[in-house]
Each structure stands twice: as C-alpha cells, then as structure tokens.
Amino acid sequence: MATKRRGHLLKKTGLLVALSAGAIFAGFPVLWMASSSFKSNTEIFAYPPKLITEHFSFDAYIAILTDPTKVRFFINSYVVAICVTLLTLLVALLAAYAFSRFEFRFKKPLSMLIVSVQAVPPITLLIPFFGLMVVLGLYNTYLGLILTYMVFTLPYAIIMMTGYFNTLPKELDEAARVDGASSMGALWRILVPISVPGIVSVGIYTFMISWNEFLFALTLTRTPDMRTVPIGIQLLMGQNSYEWNQMMAMSILGCIPVLVLFLFFQRFFIGGMTAGAVKN
Template sequence: MDLPNVRRRGLKRTGVYAGLVLGALFAGLPVLWMALSSFKSNSEIFEYPPRLITDNFSLDAYTTILTDPAKLRFFLNSYVIGLSVVVLTLVVAIFAAYAFSRYDFPLKRVLNVVVISVQAVPPITLLIPYFGLMVTLGLYNTYPGLILTYLVFTLPYAIIMMTGYFNTLPKELDEAVKVDGAGPLTALWRILVPISVPGLVSVGLYTFMIAWNEFLFALTLTRTEDMRTVPIGIQLLMGQHSYEWNEMMAMSVLGCVPILLLFLFFQRFFIGGMSAGAVKI
C-alpha cells in the first residue's frame, strides 16, 4: 500500500472512532448522570457548577428505598405480574405457533393477518372498555386484571416470533416421532419445545420487558398503592410534596436493573429476537 492510501485509511479510522465516541456520549451520558445522581444528597443535585461526583457520596437514597415496605411492594408487584405474563404468554403462544407452523387450514391466512394487525390496535382505544370490563368482572385493582391485559399485548408478537422459529426447524423432526406412534402433542413438547429454547428465551425476555415497562394500564386499572407497579411508583415519587431527586434516581436505577441484567446475560437472544422480529415478521 502506498503512503497516501495508508494515511487515508488512518483518517477514516479516526473518523469512525470519533463518531462512535460522540454517539456513546449522546446515549451514555444521561444514563451516567442518572446513576451518579442517585449517590448524591438531595441538596447537591442542582449544585452550581454541577459535578459528576459530589462530596457526600452516599448510599442513603438506596437505603431509604430498600427499607420502605411500600416501595419494595412496587417491585414485588412488577416481578409477580411480569413473570406470570411471561409464563402464560409462552404457553399460549407455543400452541398457536405450532398450529401456524405445522398445519394447513382454511382460516390460517385470516387468523395470521388478525394476529399481525391486532398489534396495531392502540392501547388507548382499549383502555375505556377495559376499565368497565375489569370493574364488572371484579378484576379492577388485582393482579389477574393486569396480567390478562398484558397478555393481549405480548401474545401477537410472541406467536409471530415462535412461528418463525418453528419454521426454521425441519418438519422431519416431529414427523419422525409421529411415525413412532406418538401424537402431535408429544412431538411438540418433547421435540420442538426443547430445541426451541433460544427462541423461547428471546420471546420471554421481550415479554417481560413489555410487562415491566407498561404504564397506561397499570395507571388506570389499579387504584391502591399496594397494587402499583414500578413505573407508577416512580411517578408517585414525583408527585409527592417535595422532589426527592436522589431517591427518584435510585428508584430508577433499581427499576432498570432487572432489564439491564437480563440484557447483559442474554444479549445474543435479545438482539436475535429483536432483529428476527423486525426482519421477518
């Protein structure tokens, strides 16, 4: 390679890295600020000039939150609801995806389009009838009320993803079991489900995330503080008499820890799921 070419490569390389760093600042600085603010005392949050790390670096905000039963309850609620939604979504979606992937039937095309298009139904449209329905059914301000609601938002995506996943598995696999005299159910649960674990993990992660993050229905379909989830808990902190910014930041950090950990450990599944979902719904 001649010299100008080497220099041009060097320049390009510098340009790419400069772009990467700029992007990282845009994405990461606000997050860093949030994390560091959670270690400040409330009076230092708006000190002038602002500093990343202040004199009274402390865990006080975390202690306050983690020793307050009312706030711990937000986390418990979010975990119970999130995990229930994941389990139910996976079970229902596995059956539906099996039908879409392995059978041919007259209504297949119609049902497929229905499943895809219900994703576009705006939550706000469902909100008012849900409010009425849940009150009538006695599910207002209960776990089952929210769990059922979230199923409707997670199922379509889960079915589409799982159908796609089953389609990549050769049909010979389950046919082989059926030849041995086993029914389709055995083929599904003994053969297909065990080898679909990566797909199930990414669908499960995504489902948990939807349930963990949901705001509108959690706000409207619960009333008492002991039924509120983390996002609503954060909003409640904001509404209280004075703004305890350090506590709000600590609560936010605690609120994103589960998703962050899941993402770190299962990054491959997450990204695989996200792109598979988008690339070939």
C-alpha cells in the first residue's frame, strides 16, 4: 500500500514537472510581452534581461493611447470587426433559415457551393479583389474591408447556423406560422431567441477572423487612417527605430478583445473555433 502511494506521488510530481515545462514554453513568451510593455525602450535589451523592471511604467501605453494615428488603428479594427460580425450573423441567419426550413430549387447545389467556397485560398482572391475594389470605388474604405471579410466568414456561419436550426424541432416555428405569423416573424420571434448559444459561437468566430485578418487589410487599404491593428503593428515595425515597448503595449491592447471574449465565453469560444474538426 505504501509503495503504491509512493508511486502515485512520484507520478504526480513527474506530471507537475512536465506540465510546468510545457507552461514555460507556452506562457513565457506572453509573460515577456507583458513585461516588456512596462519597460522603457532602452531597457528592452538590458543585460542581463529582467522579467520585472525596476522602472515599471505605463509610458508605452500612454504613448499609444495619446497618439491619434494609433488610436485610429483600434477604432478601425473595432468598426470593421463589429460590422462584419453583425452583418454576417444577419445574412447567415436568413440563409440558414432557408436551408433548414424550406424546400427550393438549387438547394443542394447551393449548399454544396457554400461548403466548397471555404477551400478557396485567400491569395487567389487577393489580386482580383484589388482590381475589383478599385473599380467599385471601395479601395481604402471600411465597406471594402467589411464585404471582403464577409466572403470568408459567411460560409462557415451559414453551415453552423443551419446545423443549429436543424437540431431545433420544426413544430416550434410551424406552430407560430399556423397562428398567423409570417416566415420572418417565425424566424426572429421563435428561432433566433432559442438559438443564442449558436449565435454567440458563430459571432465570436466571425469577430476573431476579422480582428486578426492581415493579408487583405494590408492590400485593400492604403492610408494610415484606414489601417487596422495588425497592419498598425507592422507599421510600427517599419519605423526607423524600433519602439519595442510600444509595440508590445500595442500587442497587449490588441489582444484584449479576444482575451475578454475567451474569458467570458470560454465554452462558446472553444465550440465556435473547433467545430470544423470535432463532431458532436
């Protein structure tokens, strides 16, 4: 019995050591990012490096938050990501309702098409989008970016919401329609309120995609007042002298929305982000 308990303790210690080693691999870079954002730029490469600076300061954050150009990056990212999320949800709910509750011509080919467009690589669309946005007068505008991101978020959102609606009994909205509600009324008053968990998952996924997007934001915008956070970070990098502390502060500020979504909606967050691979 005693040897068994000792074996158990040994296993537990070994596991803790392994877990801690993994945690350093995963967490140290992030810790270093946070630590560097509180340093002065001269201290960044101080020898020997210090995790906790003696001259702890919020200067880098203040420098970012008082610079209108940099604040603008954040405003742009929020405007684009929030608009993409709301519009994607609106359009996807309508399409998912049609797929889940109606019979119509071209339903099969259309649903196959929505599945397959997800495989189109972004780089393939980049060049024609550049040409198209210039022609449509949407180059360097919010609308251009919003419509572009919807092409990437919409297929997934429609597939997820159709799957969600299919799990809900048809009798619910059929009953509402028998009672005289229109199709639209049945969707908004009956289906949408009970689909909140699915909507939250899809919404988080959509927000993340637009918040993180880099390639199209780089190509379809030109002026600093239209740049989003990922491009803003790259612009900081392109400056003559590297302001490492400010870049780290901007990175911390840039990951706050995602962190908040993760902490408050952990289950929906993980559900939304992994649904492609894991089947229920």
